Amino acid sequence: MRVWPLFSRRRHDQALDEEIEAHLAMATRDRIERGEDAHAAAAATRREFGNRTLIQETTREMWGWGSLEALVKDTRYALRQLRKAPGFTLAAVLVLALGVGANTAVFSIIDAVLLRPLPYADSDRLLWIGEVIKGNTADEVTLAPDFLNWREQNHVFTAMGAFNVLTRTLTGVAEPVQIRTVKASSALLPLLKVQPLLGRNFSQDEDQRGHDHVAILSYSLWQQSFGGSNAVIGRDIRLDDQVFVVIGIMPREFHFPTPESIELLTPLGKNEAAELKRSDGMTIVHDVIARLKPGVTLEQARAEMEVIQSHTAPPSFMSGAQITVRVLPLRNRLVGDVRTTLFVLLCAVGFLLLLACVNVANLLLSRAVSRQREMAIRSALGASRARLAKQLLVESLVLAALSCAGGLALAFWTRSILLSFVPKGIPGLEALPLDLRVLGFAVMSACVSALIFGLGPALTVAGAPIAHSLSSGGRSLIGGTRRQLWLNLLASAQLAIAIVLLTGGGLMLQTFWNLRYRNLGFRPDRLLAMRLQPSRARYPHGAKQTAFLDELLERVGNLPGVDGSAAGNLPPGDGHATNSFVIEGRPELPAGRGMIAGQFSVSASYFRLLDIPLLKGRALMESDTAATNPVVLINDALAHRYFHGENPIGQSLRTMPTDPWRTIVGVVQDVKNAGLATSPEPTIYFPYRQTGGLGDDEWILIRTPLNPIALESDLRKRVAQLDPQQPVGEMQTLEHRLNESASRPRLAAVLLECFAALGLVLATVGLYGVMSFLVRWRFSEIGIRLAIGAQPRDVVGMILIQGLKVIFAGIAVGICCALFSNRLIQSFLYGVSAVDPLTFSLTVGFLAFVGLVACYIPARQASKIDPMTTLRSE
């Protein structure tokens, strides 16, 4: 519609007025000319002309602005009506704003994580490729020669690059630091369409081992450790005591396609010729990224990769392994199963919004009853039913608009809270801007809800026999049984939705609890972990490193406020890391079928400090040194899996043929070393004094009665006193680490809990509203019953039975829906079944109780009716 007529509206109105004036004047003149009296002529003309206002109105409609004008009028009228009922308006807007707000908040996360493109040009053409090697366990790594093969043989990718993530120590700067770095193919940055801010990318030659001593710094590392000076290009730096030349700086906004942030890049540095021989010395790459050629689809790429892989046999030393290739859009790889979490949350908030709608529909219906007279009068004055229904819909839309605004405000407020629950390291989640898409989503959900809750009342009005309600004095109710059915349906629906939300929330809560607190195998409170990797150059494995660790543990343990110190691995790890071993006296199994276990070097104090109980045999002792008989501890899982009830104590094992046999002296309880959600893996603990030092991912741990974080600077000082050149990595409390590890179920649990609680409140209020409305409706009937001798007890019983029917129907439907919907979250659940009878019976019992109370209160009120008053007022 053109906009200009709105502005010239008044002029048009005047012109029409004038036109009609002219008509009347000319008609009157004609009459006077025919000899009529002037006064009588004017009157006759007006009579002949007809209803001037109506004619003007009909004519105006021809201009085509009628609908807009009516809309403005309806909106004004609706606002006036809503102002007149502030209680109703506040309740409806609050309930809806909650629903819309929750939906918008969850959608804003979805928008950031799933809908916004990755920060690379044409990022939808980027794929992640990896091998799944199924032997003893399933590993997701890629054999380097296979990667080289793919790169050589494929016809579907413009480029392919691989990278490995590793922690390295940067020295030769003010303070030695441990940083996360990658070794990346020279093809990787061009493939991501990213250019260094300063300097250059790696050249192809530098991909080869021996030529790979060049480095590109991240913007933040450049700023922090090199003061952002341009002179750093060409400068030497030391990584793990090897010299690298800085050749480039990445742009500030660049984020390497890994969950964590990467501070430094060096070339992949493989000996490609040797790798392609596929001998024992072959290595792995963690991730492969490729860019699709234009016009090639994901399916074509998958097919091509399968063909290439089918010509490749697993290497001889992994003969038992099955290797398959996974090809995924890069985004899916980075976002991982957060997608499912978000989907579940969206379902939950969707239900919540539905519940809010049902509540508001309920409110509107009760309001429609009190407005029956108004509607009847307007109808008698000539408003068509369609017009009245439209008016009610506009009212709903105005409500929706108000709650949309409220919901947006709510979403804006809760954003930061939501963000703190989201697992770290998902690209795009640094901020949650409320962009147009989120705005659109909020508006859309508000409009859809307006339609859902507004349609019911509008339809009832449209179909109601209006004269009837006028003639009966507006007291009896229109569309009686039909509307009663509606209300019963609403109440049942609320219960059903509440059951779905509450059971889902209950299951997630138990999952979180199980993960976070049950069967950890150690006591996590007041433990502080410090990542410290003894410098490989100055403390090589052996006596030197052992002596350094002995000294370090002693000094750290003597700090005031420290109860004890230990060195070892830090549960819960984030994945399995196992190696093979053999037991003395047993036949050696073929490679790939052998026995495997996680293997850690620990201090003797480790088990005492972490409170890991000894189940059998003896603990490690300070006296187990390089000079004494080599010993190990194993965990219960290893004893079960590989000794089958035999006594492992006194038997021997070794990890490599060059190693000495080590005697098993004790069995300790299982610890979740491979992530919270996995069952314990077989584990071997070696005293570090006998292995000569710590492994790659091992930590120094202390327990303290103080706030662990307060000790951080003291700890750093102690290390610096011992050796100022020794870098100290990050520190974290075990509590924090556990929360991080459980952050995904925690997000889902906390949010689902919130939504379930909101849902419960809404369902209770809604149920009470419906029941009390139904009862009020029957006041006159109840009055008659009481008048002819019914006992108040009978009345209460009658109403409770009516309520019970509604409750049972709702619960039955709710259980069915919950059984189905909880299958969605099955993959998140840990230690609890998706049909957990306890959760279900508690939820159902609780809701049935709430429902009965909601019926009982209005029933009591009804039984106290004075029959005379009710009958008289009819």
Place this chain on the structure above:
Amino acid sequence: MPTAMAKPEGYKNRIDLLQGTLDMLILQTLRWGSQHGYGIGQTIRAGSGEVLQVETGSLYPALHRLEKQGWIKSEWRSSEHNQRAKYYQLTASGKKQLASKYSRWNQLSAAIAGLMSPGESEGQA
């Protein structure tokens, strides 16, 4: 789209019934020169021998609709009695419209005539 405003049902029906024919009559009237609304009504009434009474409630909406469709245009002029009035005038597309409406109306009236006097048509067959 005109909305269903509050108005008696019968009134609306009359517009609908007359609409096509009334449009044609208005356009036909304006063939002889520009005319104001009152004049158009009078001309149709006089031309039909007082048979066709055009309700103002149909005439003005029709005029404004025709103007919106671009079949007629209007200007303000003074009449012979020095009365300022809005004069409507046929446009080129209005002329075309008149021709097509007239031929359609001819078809329609022939068809109705055929139905209403079946004896004649049987005789012809």
